[in-house]
Amino acid sequence: MSLDPELLRALPKVCLHDHLDGGLRPTTIVEIAGEIGHELPATDPDALRTWFVDSCNSGSLVDYLVTFDQTIAVMQRAQDLRRVAREFVEDLAADGVIYGEARWAPEQHTRAGLTVAQAVEAVRDGLAEGMSAAAERGHEIVVRQLVTAMRHVPEPTTEIAELAVRYRNDSVAGFDIAGAEKGFPPERFLASFQLLRQASAFYTIHAGEADDLRSIWGAVCLCDANRIGHGVAIADDVTVADDGHEVVGDFAAYVRDQQIALEMCPSSNVQTAAVPSLAEHPIARLDALGFRVTVNSDNQLMSGTNLSRELGLVAEQFDLGVEDCRRFAVNAAKSAFAPWDLKRRLVERITSF
Template sequence: MSAQVVTPLFDISYDVGWIAALPKVCLHDHLDGAVRPETLIELAADIGHELPASDPASLERWFVESADSRSLERYLETFEHTVAVMQTASALTRVAKEYVLDAAADGIVYGEVRWAPEQHVRAGLDLDSVIEAVARGILLGEEAAADRGSTITVRQILCAMRQNNRSLDIAEAAVRHRDRGIVGFDLAGPEKGFPPTAHRDALDYCARHFLPVTLHAGEADGVASIREAVVDGRCLRLGHGVRILEDLTRRDRDADLADNVSRLPSSRDISLVPASSLYEMGEVASWVRDRRIVLEVCPCSNVQTDAAPRVGEVGTAQGTEDSPNHWARTYREHPVELLRGLEFAVTINPDNRLMSRTSMTHEFLKLAEEFGYEREDFFEITMTAANATFLPLKEQDEIVDRVVAGYSDSPVVG
């Protein structure tokens, strides 16, 4: 399988080769956040849309710098440019095809890419037309990847925007186009002020038609938002979900040990100081962990948007969103290792490749560099993702087999 080396957000000295070769399962990746800069420039020129930069390198830099704002709202503003050029069937097909090829080059053997059809009807297309265009691009991408020697399967999750009133339309379209590779439904956009209860009809429709649901929650809002996603949304997975850690209270007698959790070099070392002995867990966190509701964690994106609590602040009186030290500002401060130590069902994902200048390989690379992750760690994370896909069981088993076979074939470190 070919490997694409993606320009990292940080200086990296860790060997990328064996990580790039690992088979990966990606559950949280936005189509409109993964447009190639070169494609964006060409499509913008076709429709006369003005971009903030005219060459690929400068444009990519603009996206990363703009998205690195410590604000989800500012982060989301960057999508105006990508969405603007994705308003024709040909553009949607091209972007979808290129997405699949880039995912295959990233080592992904199975991916669920999400996007919001309602954002792509400005030029006169209807929901059915935009869904068919993306489905066509995905199929072309899978075929082109196969011609290049890569086996990849990509399915779609359709998003409805929380701030709009088209969620029932999107849910109905998702069910209507299941035969075009749609496997799930999501609510995206601003969390605060737009609860799942405002989209009850859509969520009820998904439940009646047994369409799996994953909801963005615990990214731009806290534990109450996660509770709503689980109770009112009946979600099987949480998009991000990292603020579930705000439902923890640190045991004072173990404060010194808790401070050291973020400095443990690997996931195996965290077992030497069991995280469960350091924290009291609230009912929402307990439910999410015990029911194995999967967290679609996106570390690079979380660091950009102040979405993840800094691991050293988790469970403390200072650990509130109003505290200046509350948010993880570096990959090292991200609580992904603590979440795994607490036995949450953690998966790793890019979220938006363009805005965060990342990929599955880059996220894995940072985990190796910052926390000493090795093959068994990546295998565990990938198997969690493989068993959390929205595929029917038989197809899910095929993805699991593909991951196992890929690990057997991939080179051993050293």
């Protein structure tokens, strides 16, 4: 079913899995790069946009991640982090998003002398500016940040988890680990997750995108994740019996029965070969089986997308309607790392549309 793009844009939406350094405007990259003397693969904004999307259609998560060298390079000064965060919120608002979580890795933004704390505060200020600008245009939106640790560092520390706790009441919604997944299991950061649990703080874990079911099992059963980033490989624990009905394995059933949200990102999952094609994505199958599926944009620049477009692609591919898109939005609202009263208001805005 093809849904009206304007209807999807107007639908109140919640985006849980969206990388700040994957959502820059090409014009912003060009302008900042010119100021700091950073060489880009293209200096025309349209050509640069095309370069990002083409480069990310590699079929490899590792190759996909290389493109972030260009965006991270222009996010080293406090004023640049503020600008990127402000524009990120404005772009979400223009797409009809009412709540978002912007994830990024502070440790990658200290080359120009910022501390990780100063970087977090710069993003905090930019998010606030973006929310204020959106409110002036009549759109109420809340966007908070998820601070991310890079999972492939030689020796994991608890520094970023401690940062998440320190700023938990100052724009930070929670914690994440991201980066190369295969060969770097989530339990390497077990000390961080234990620290967060002891502080009653939220966290999500990238798992089941570039590695198999074992990665998700580690994130859930060893690290006790509140949500799973991507989680595509959970479908490997769902089989088809001889009589044609689907059998949900014990682990997948646990994820479903606990309603652990799956932060699925259709376009990027195809780009990184997490799935061979959109038609083979398990999102609709898992949704029909009762998993708490959410739809997300992941990296708006790299995938040339936004949340409305992702919902439209899923709806068209799997013959879904606006009620299905509304259910995905409600799932995301219920799974947000946000206070209960805010989540209740989000659900009310979505269901009353």
